[in-house]
Structures are given as C-alpha cells and as structure tokens.
Amino acid sequence: MTNPRTPVPYDALLLLSFGGPEGPEDVVPFLENVTRGRDIPRDRLAEVGQHYFLFGGRSPINDQNKALIAALEADLAAAGIDLPVYWGNRNWEPYLVDAVRQMAADGRRRVACVATSGYSSWSSCRQYLDDIEEAVSAVPDAPRIDKVRWFAFHPGFVAAVVDRTLEALAALPSALQDDARLVFVTHSIPTAMNDESGPDGGAYLAQHLDVAAAVAERVTAITGHARGHELTFCSRSGSPRTPWLEPDVNDRLEELAGEGVGAVVLVPVGFVSDHMEVIYDLDTEALATAERVRIEARRAGTAGDDPRFVAALRELALDQPIEACPEHCCLPRTQA
Numbered sequence: 001m002t003n004p005r006t007p008v009p010y011d012a013l014l015l016l017s018f019g020g021p022e023g024p025e026d027v028v029p030f031l032e033n034v035t036r037g038r039d040i041p042r043d044r045l046a047e048v049g050q051h052y053f054l055f056g057g058r059s060p061i062n063d064q065n066k067a068l069i070a071a072l073e074a075d076l077a078a079a080g081i082d083l084p085v086y087w088g089n090r091n092w093e094p095y096l097v098d099a100v101r102q103m104a105a106d107g108r109r110r111v112a113c114v115a116t117s118g119y120s121s122w123s124s125c126r127q128y129l130d131d132i133e134e135a136v137s138a139v140p141d142a143p144r145i146d147k148v149r150w151f152a153f154h155p156g157f158v159a160a161v162v163d164r165t166l167e168a169l170a171a172l173p174s175a176l177q178d179d180a181r182l183v184f185v186t187h188s189i190p191t192a193m194n195d196e197s198g199p200d201g202g203a204y205l206a207q208h209l210d211v212a213a214a215v216a217e218r219v220t221a222i223t224g225h226a227r228g229h230e231l232t233f234c235s236r237s238g239s240p241r242t243p244w245l246e247p248d249v250n251d252r253l254e255e256l257a258g259e260g261v262g263a264v265v266l267v268p269v270g271f272v273s274d275h276m277e278v279i280y281d282l283d284t285e286a287l288a289t290a291e292r293v294r295i296e297a298r299r300a301g302t303a304g305d306d307p308r309f310v311a312a313l314r315e316l317a318l319d320q321p322i323e324a325c326p327e328h329c330c331l332p333r334t335q336a
C-alpha cells in the first residue's frame with residue numbers, strides 16, 4: 001500500500017519523541033527511565049523532579065506532540081498524501097515499542113520517522129536510532145524505519161524561529177528593541193559528546209552556530225537593524241567534574257549586564273516545542289536571572305506546530321529517500 005504522491009514507498013510516518021510525565025506519580029519512574037545507565041548525581045535528579053512538581057508533575061511535551069501530529073495530519077491531507085501518522089516515545093507512554101507493534105499489526109512495511117530533535121549528537125540523534133533498533137528487534141514482522149537526520153537547517157524551521165524571534169522583540173519596550181541582543185539557547189551536552197557528534201565530530205555546536213547565524217541574519221534583514229547574537233546553553237547535568245558546553249545562559253546574562261546590555265531575546269533554537277527545559281530552565285530560571293541583573297528579557301517561542309515547520313518535516317520525510325547516518329556518526333570513540 002504505497003502512496004503514489006510520495007517518491008519513496010513509505011506507508012506510514014512515525015513521530016519519535018522524548019516523552020514526559022502526565023502527573024505527579026509518573027515523575028520518578030519517568031526520571032528513572034531517562035537516566036537508566038547514565039551518570040547523573042542523585043541531587044541533580046531530585047532537583048529536576050522539583051521542576052516537574054512545580055508544574056503539577058506534568059510535562060507539556062505530550063500535548064505539544066499531539067498538536068504536532070494533528071498539524072502533520074492536516075498538512076499531509078492538504079498535500080494529497082494519504083499516510084497514517086504514528087507516535088512513540090523513548091521515556092514515557094506511548095512507548096516506541098508499542099507504536100512499532102501497532103504498525104506491524106496494521107501491516108506497515110516501511111516507515112519514515114522524524115524525531116523531535118533537530119541536531120546531531122548521541123543524545124539528540126544516535127540514541128533515537130538505537131531506540132528504533134531495539135524496538136524493531138523486539139517486534140516480530142516490524143517495519144523498516146528510516147529516521148530523518150538533523151533538520152534544523154531547513155528553511156521552514158528557520159522561518160518559524162525567525163517569526164517567534166520577531167514577536168519576542170516586538171514585546172520588548174520599543175526604546176530597547178533596536179539594541180536588544182539575540183541570545184540563542186540550546187541544551188548543553190558533555191563536550192566529549194559534542195566532539196563525537198556528526199560524521200566528523202563537533203557537529204552539534206557547528207550546526208547550532210549555523211542555524212543561529214541564519215536566524216540572526218533574517219532578523220537583521222527584516223528589522224533593518226543588525227544586533228549582536230551569540231549561543232548559550234541550558235540544562236547542564238551530569239557530574240560537575242565532566243566538562244559540558246558553556247557558557248550557561250544564566251552566567252552569560254550576568255556578564256551581559258556587566259557589559260551594559262539592557263535587553264535580550266532568548267531564542268531556544270535547540271528545542272522544537274515549549275517543553276519542560278523551556279518553561280523551567282528558560283521561563284522560570286533564566287528570566288528570573290535577567291530580572292535580578294536588570295536586563296529586560298523576553299523568551300521567543302519554539303517552532304511548535306508552525307505550518308512551515310510542519311511542512312518542512314513532511315518534505316524531509318517524504319520528498320526523497322531518507323539517507324541513513326554513517327555507521328560511526330555520533331558514536332562514542334570507544335564504540336566507533
């Protein structure tokens with residue numbers, strides 16, 4: 001049952017995501033799933049648990065994925081493509097393995113997959129490939145699943161982030177808008193993980209710098225005003241002895257205040273929806289830091305279910321055969 005409108009014989013689309021707790025009783029088991037086999041100190045876990053409890057024990061990520069799926073279904077229908085969309089997560093229900101089981105039961109043979117993570121690295125790409133391999137090997141007659149590689153360079157993603165950035169700029173007091181600095185933010189990862197990311201290493205950082213520069217350039221062209229931009233990091237975890245990518249967004253805001261910067265827009269370019277890392281680490285923590293150091297700050301939205309981003313995901317999945325990552329891509333050197 002292949003689709004005449006797609007050049008590749010995919011018979012389903014799969015959205016693969018992180019998953020998040022639905023209520024207070026889910027928080028601890030969710031965190032156990034996320035950190036199984038990882039070197040995360042106990043007090044860091046307790047602290048992250050508190051972030052979830054502050055929001056009633058519930059992450060917004062599942063609702064955001066439901067909205068993205070509805071938008072994908074509408075986009076496919078408008079493009080005249082008759083393909084079912086399935087959903088599976090790494091760390092919470094609905095689990096990937098159950099989606100694979102359902103696809104097998106429905107007779108799907110070859111599936112195009114997009115993950116809610118737009119950059120290369122073990123955490124943001126390779127781990128999802130491993131999840132797919134594990135789920136597929138656990139299900140008899142599982143379909144073949146091809147996952148889209150890093151996608152944040154896509155003009156549809158960039159256009160959505162540009163618009164969210166312009167909206168945040170416009171929400172600043174008008175006297176501060178022209179000089180507001182664009183502070184792009186993404187999830188920190190261990191520097192070793194960055195060194196091993198992509199086919200040649202260093203891809204996680206390089207990709208973010210490229211996408212941030214593309215967004216800043218569009219914002220300059222549209223507003224007719226060049227403003228400084230830079231990349232910062234949030235959500236550092238792991239052992240304090242392990243180096244992670246820096247500067248932390250909070251530390252950088254303090255420095256910017258010292259340099260006399262009066263206004264910033266935080267642009268969460270590393271994330272595709274306003275999930276917990278965004279509503280806690282940026283909206284709760286970084287915006288409080290900005291207030292303390294007397295910087296006027298606004299947080300730009302994420303691509304979310306912006307129609308240009310949704311169309312980009314459809315194009316990336318279906319317009320040409322999905323190219324597999326090279327064997328050694330994003331693998332720790334000891335495993336490569």
Ligand SMILES: CC1=C(CCC(=O)O)c2cc3nc(cc4[nH]c(cc5[nH]c(cc1n2)c(C)c5CCC(=O)O)c(CCC(=O)O)c4C)C(CCC(=O)O)=C3C
Nearest residue numbers: 018020034038040048059061117123124187237275276277
């Ligand atoms: C690169 C990256 C992304 C972006 C790409 C992508 O989206 O995939 C991302 C997204 C997310 N991370 C999330 C949550 C968590 N990440 C953790 C831990 C970690 N993340 C890491 C990296 C990333 N994470 C790393 C290197 C660790 C250390 C442990 C390890 O080496 O694996 C922990 C454990 C506690 C802690 O250590 O902080 C939690 C709870 C949620 C869900 C939010 C919600 O519920 O709304 C989302 C979308």
Ligand SMILES: [Fe+2]
Nearest residue numbers: 123187235277
């Ligand atoms: Fe994470």
